[in-house]
Amino acid sequence: MTSPVELILKKRAGRALAPEEIDELVAGVASGEIPDYQLSAFLMAVFFRGMSDRETVALTRAMLHTGRVIPLRSVRAPKIDKHSTGGVGDKISLCLGPLVAAAGVAVPMISGRGLGHTGGTLDKLEAIPGYRVDLGVKQFERVLRDVGVSLIGQTAELAPVDRKIYAIRDVTGTVESIPLIVASILSKKLALGSDGLVLDVKAGRGAFMPDLERARILARALVSVGRRAGKRVVALVTDMSSPIGLSIGNGLETREAIEVLRGAGPRDTRELTLALGVEMLLLAGAAKTAGAARSTLERALDDGSAFERFRRMVHAHGGDTRSVDRPERLTNARFKLPILSSTSGFVAAIDPLALGLASIGLGAGRTRAEQTVDPAAGIEISAPLGARVTRKEPLAYLYARTRTLAEAEAKRVHAAFTIAARRRPHGDRVLDHIRSRTKS
Amino acid sequence: MTSPVELILKKRAGRALAPEEIDELVAGVASGEIPDYQLSAFLMAVFFRGMSDRETVALTRAMLHTGRVIPLRSVRAPKIDKHSTGGVGDKISLCLGPLVAAAGVAVPMISGRGLGHTGGTLDKLEAIPGYRVDLGVKQFERVLRDVGVSLIGQTAELAPVDRKIYAIRDVTGTVESIPLIVASILSKKLALGSDGLVLDVKAGRGAFMPDLERARILARALVSVGRRAGKRVVALVTDMSSPIGLSIGNGLETREAIEVLRGAGPRDTRELTLALGVEMLLLAGAAKTAGAARSTLERALDDGSAFERFRRMVHAHGGDTRSVDRPERLTNARFKLPILSSTSGFVAAIDPLALGLASIGLGAGRTRAEQTVDPAAGIEISAPLGARVTRKEPLAYLYARTRTLAEAEAKRVHAAFTIAARRRPHGDRVLDHIRSRTKS
Numbered sequence: 023m024t025s026p027v028e029l030i031l032k033k034r035a036g037r038a039l040a041p042e043e044i045d046e047l048v049a050g051v052a053s054g055e056i057p058d059y060q061l062s063a064f065l066m067a068v069f070f071r072g073m074s075d076r077e078t079v080a081l082t083r084a085m086l087h088t089g090r091v092i093p094l095r096s097v098r099a100p101k102i103d104k105h106s107t108g109g110v111g112d113k114i115s116l117c118l119g120p121l122v123a124a125a126g127v128a129v130p131m132i133s134g135r136g137l138g139h140t141g142g143t144l145d146k147l148e149a150i151p152g153y154r155v156d157l158g159v160k161q162f163e164r165v166l167r168d169v170g171v172s173l174i175g176q177t178a179e180l181a182p183v184d185r186k187i188y189a190i191r192d193v194t195g196t197v198e199s200i201p202l203i204v205a206s207i208l209s210k211k212l213a214l215g216s217d218g219l220v221l222d223v224k225a226g227r228g229a230f231m232p233d234l235e236r237a238r239i240l241a242r243a244l245v246s247v248g249r250r251a252g253k254r255v256v257a258l259v260t261d262m263s264s265p266i267g268l269s270i271g272n273g274l275e276t277r278e279a280i281e282v283l284r285g286a287g288p289r290d291t292r293e294l295t296l297a298l299g300v301e302m303l304l305l306a307g308a309a310k311t312a313g314a315a316r317s318t319l320e321r322a323l324d325d326g327s328a329f330e331r332f333r334r335m336v337h338a339h340g341g342d343t344r345s346v347d348r349p350e351r352l353t354n355a356r357f358k359l360p361i362l363s364s365t366s367g368f369v370a371a372i373d374p375l376a377l378g379l380a381s382i383g384l385g386a387g388r389t390r391a392e393q394t395v396d397p398a399a400g401i402e403i404s405a406p407l408g409a410r411v412t413r414k415e416p417l418a419y420l421y422a423r424t425r426t427l428a429e430a431e432a433k434r435v436h437a438a439f440t441i442a443a444r445r446r447p448h449g450d451r452v453l454d455h456i457r458s459r460t461k462s
Numbered sequence: 463m464t465s466p467v468e469l470i471l472k473k474r475a476g477r478a479l480a481p482e483e484i485d486e487l488v489a490g491v492a493s494g495e496i497p498d499y500q501l502s503a504f505l506m507a508v509f510f511r512g513m514s515d516r517e518t519v520a521l522t523r524a525m526l527h528t529g530r531v532i533p534l535r536s537v538r539a540p541k542i543d544k545h546s547t548g549g550v551g552d553k554i555s556l557c558l559g560p561l562v563a564a565a566g567v568a569v570p571m572i573s574g575r576g577l578g579h580t581g582g583t584l585d586k587l588e589a590i591p592g593y594r595v596d597l598g599v600k601q602f603e604r605v606l607r608d609v610g611v612s613l614i615g616q617t618a619e620l621a622p623v624d625r626k627i628y629a630i631r632d633v634t635g636t637v638e639s640i641p642l643i644v645a646s647i648l649s650k651k652l653a654l655g656s657d658g659l660v661l662d663v664k665a666g667r668g669a670f671m672p673d674l675e676r677a678r679i680l681a682r683a684l685v686s687v688g689r690r691a692g693k694r695v696v697a698l699v700t701d702m703s704s705p706i707g708l709s710i711g712n713g714l715e716t717r718e719a720i721e722v723l724r725g726a727g728p729r730d731t732r733e734l735t736l737a738l739g740v741e742m743l744l745l746a747g748a749a750k751t752a753g754a755a756r757s758t759l760e761r762a763l764d765d766g767s768a769f770e771r772f773r774r775m776v777h778a779h780g781g782d783t784r785s786v787d788r789p790e791r792l793t794n795a796r797f798k799l800p801i802l803s804s805t806s807g808f809v810a811a812i813d814p815l816a817l818g819l820a821s822i823g824l825g826a827g828r829t830r831a832e833q834t835v836d837p838a839a840g841i842e843i844s845a846p847l848g849a850r851v852t853r854k855e856p857l858a859y860l861y862a863r864t865r866t867l868a869e870a871e872a873k874r875v876h877a878a879f880t881i882a883a884r885r886r887p888h889g890d891r892v893l894d895h896i897r898s899r900t901k902s
Binding site: 026027030031034057058059060061062063065066067069070190193194195196 | 466467470471474497498499500501502503505506507509510630633634635636
C-alpha cells in the first residue's frame with residue numbers, strides 16, 4: 023500500500039504508476055479517504071508529466087469500476103456508441119442515432135448537457151415537449167431493443183468518481199490533460215456494454231481543443247487506450263472552425279436534425295452524419311465497405327426510415343411527436359432579430375466560438391451547471407460559408423425571449439462573420455480518420 | 463480581481479504572477495476563501511514552473527504580512543539572526559547565539575522542533591530542565607536586551623499562513639520547490655526586526671537538500687530574495703555528508719554545545735560555529751575584517767564569556783543552570799550500548815541520514831509532530847571521521863531508555879560507519895560563501 027504522497031511524488035518525478043497504485047488512488051478518491059487537496063496535486067503532476075497508455079487504461083478501468091456496468095445483454099443487434107468532444111451547432115447525435123438504428127445497428131447513447139459555448143444533446147432533445155432523458159437502465163434497454171436507439175442523460179451510476187474528479191479538475195486548472203480527458207470519456211463509455219465506439223474529436227476555434235495537432239493526439243490516445251481496454255474504437259478528427267449546419271440553439275438544432283433525417287438539411291450536417299455513420303456500420307460489421315455503408319445510410323435518410331426511427335424514439339421517451347412532424351413548433355421564439363451584412367461579398371469565415379457565446383447570451387446555453395435554458399432561443403445562419411451576400415442582406419437571425427436579449431448579442435454575431443471580396447474554398451469537415459492502434 | 467483558477471492557469475503556463483495577484487492568493491489562503499485543493503494545484507504548478515525572484519519576494523512579503531511583525535526596537539545593539547536548513551548533530555545555534563552575543567551583537571532566534579532525521583534546536587534546549595521556549599514577545603525582547611541572546615519557539619503570530627501552506631505542501635508532494643522553501647524561511651525571518659540574517663544551507667546526505675548544486679541554488683535564491691526584500695543576508699553552504707561533531711540527540715548535543723562554549727568540544731563543531739559567527743559580526747558591522755571577527759570570537763570562547771552568556775540565557779528562560787554547570791546530567795540515559803567495529807582501519811565515512819533515523823528509533827526524534835522526545839536518548843560517536851579503529855573497539859555508544867530500543871538500532875548504526883584500509887582526507891565543512899546578490 024503506497025501512500026498518496028508517495029504516488030504524487032512518483033508521478034511528479036515522471037515515473038509510471040503501477041495499475042495497483044492507480045486502483046488504490048481511485049478507490050481512495052471514490053471513498054473520500056484521499057482528500058481533494060491530494061487529488062488536485064496529483065492531477066497537476068499528471069498535467070505536467072502525462073501518463074503512458076498503460077497507466078491511462080488502468081485509470082479508465084479503475085474509474086469505471088467505481089460504478090455500475092450496463093451490459094445490455096438483451097439487445098441482440100450489434101451495439102455501437104458515439105461520442106463527440108463537443109462543438110457549436112453539433113446536432114449530429116440526433117440525426118446519427120436513428121439513422122444507424124434504421125440500418126440495423128443498435129445505438130445506446132448517454133449524452134450530456136451543454137456547458138459554456140458548446141451545446142449538449144440532452145438540451146436539444148428536451149426542446150421536444152415531454153421528452154424524458156432520465157429513463158432508468160431497464161427502460162433504456164427496452165427502448166434499445168424495441169426501437170434500436172435511445173438517447174438518455176448521464177446517470178450517477180456510471181463511473182461516479184468521474185464527476186468528483188471532473189469537479190476538482192474544473193476548479194484547479196487541470197482540465198487540459200490528454201490522459202485525464204481520455205479516462206474521463208472512456209470510463210463512462212466502457213461502462214456501457216457496446217461492441218464499439220466511434221469518436222468525433224473536434225479541432226478548431228469552436229472546439230474544446232482548438233489546435234489540430236493536439237486534437238489528433240487526443241484522438242490517437244482515445245483509440246489506443248480504448249482498444250487496450252478491450253473496446254473497438256475509431257475516431258474522426260473533424261473541423262470545428264465554423265458552426266455545423268445553419269443553426270445554433272436547442273429547438274433550432276433539433277429542427278435541423280429532423281430536416282436531415284427527412285433527407286434534406288444543410289449539406290455539411292448531412293455529410294458529417296454520414297461519415298460517422300459509415301464508421302459505425304463498419305465497426306458493427308453491418309457493411310463490408312465504406313461505399314456499401316454509405317449507400318445503406320443514404321437510402322435510410324432518403325426513404326424516411328431514419329426519420330421514422332427518430333419519431334419512434336421520441337414517442338418511447340414520452341415526447342410529443344407533433345413537434346417532430348411540425349418542427350417549426352420548436353423554434354417559436356417571441357422575438358427574432360435579423361443581423362444584416364454591412365458590406366457585399368462572400369462569407370469567408372464564421373467564428374463558432376463567438377456564436378456559441380452569443381447563444382448563451384440569447385438564453386440557449388449556460389455558464390453554470392444549474393442554469394436552465396430557453397429551448398426556442400438561438401441563432402439561424404442565413405449566409406453560410408461561401409455564400410454571396412449583398413449589403414443589408416441578413417447574415418443570421420437571432421431568436422430570443424426579448425428584444426433586449428437579442429440586441430445585446432447583435433454586435434458580437436455581426437462581428438463573427440468575415441466577408442471577403444472573393445469566394446474562398448473551404449474543405450471537408452472530416453480532417454482525419456484514426457483507426458489503428460498507435461504506440462504508447 | 464483574478465480568480466484562483468486563472469492564477470493557477472497562469473502559473474501552469476509558466477507566466478509570472480504580478481505582486482497583486484500573489485497578494486490576493488495569499489490573502490485568500492489565509493482567510494480560507496481559497497480552498498486547499500486550489501492551493502495544492504497552485505503549489506504543484508509552482509513546483510514545475512518555478513517563480514522569479516520578484517514573485518518570490520512578493521510571496522514572502524504577502525506571507526509575512528498575514529501575521530505580526532516584531533520590530534525589536536528597544537534592543538539597541540545590532541541584531542543578527544541565523545537560520546539553518548537542518549542537519550544531523552546540528553547544535554550550532556546553541557553555541558553560536560551566546561558566542562555572538564558575547565561579542566556585542568544581539569541574536570534574536572526563533573527556532574523549530576526536530577522532525578524526521580534532522581534535530582531541532584527547541585528539543586535540545588528543552589533537555590535543560592525548566593528551560594521555557596514559549597516566552598511571549600515582550601519577554602523575548604527583554605531577554606534580548608538584558609542578555610543579548612534569546613532562543614525561543616515559533617509563535618503562531620509570525621506569518622501564520624506559512625503553517626497552513628507548509629501543512630499542505632507536506633502532504634501533497636510540493637515541499638522541494640526552491641521559491642516555496644525560500645518564502646517559507648524568509649517570511650518568518652523577515653517578520654523579526656533584525657538587521658541581518660546569516661543562513662547555513664546544508665548539502666549532503668544528512669541534509670534536507672542533499673545535492674550540492676541544488677543547495678547552492680537554494681542559498682543564492684535565499685540571499686537574492688532576502689536582499690530584494692530589504693534584509694542584509696549572507697549564506698554559507700556547508701557540508702552535511704557526516705554528522706556535525708560527536709553527538710546526536712538532545713541532551714548529548716546540548717552537552718557538546720556547552721563544551722564548545724567552554725573553549726573545548728569537537729573541532730568541526732567549533733569551526734562551523736566560528737565561521738557562521740564571523741559572518742554575523744561582519745553583517746553587524748561589529749568587526750572590520752574576517753580575521754578580526756574570528757579573533758574576537760575565539761577569545762569569547764576561550765575566556766568563558768560565551769559560556770557565561772549561555773548560562774545567563776538559560777537562567778532568563780527559567781532553565782536549571784546546574785545542568786549547564788554539570789552537563790553530564792543531560793545525558794543520563796538508563797541504557798548505554800557500545801557499537802563495536804568489526805574490522806580494523808580508518809573511519810572513512812559516517813552516514814548522517816542513517817544516524818539521524820537511528821536516533822529517532824532511540825527516542826531522540828519524532829516522525830510525527832505530536833510525538834514527544836526522550837532528552838537523554840541519542841548517539842555518541844567515539845570514532846570520528848579519519849580516526850583509526852581496531853577490531854572490537856567502539857565506534858559509537860547508543861543511549862536509550864531500554865536495552866530493546868538500543869539493540870533495535872545497533873545494526874543500522876554499525877552499518878553507518880565505513881572503515882577503510884587507508885586514511886582518507888576530508889575537507890572543511892564550509893563549502894561556499896554566498897554574499898552577493900545574484901541575477902534572478
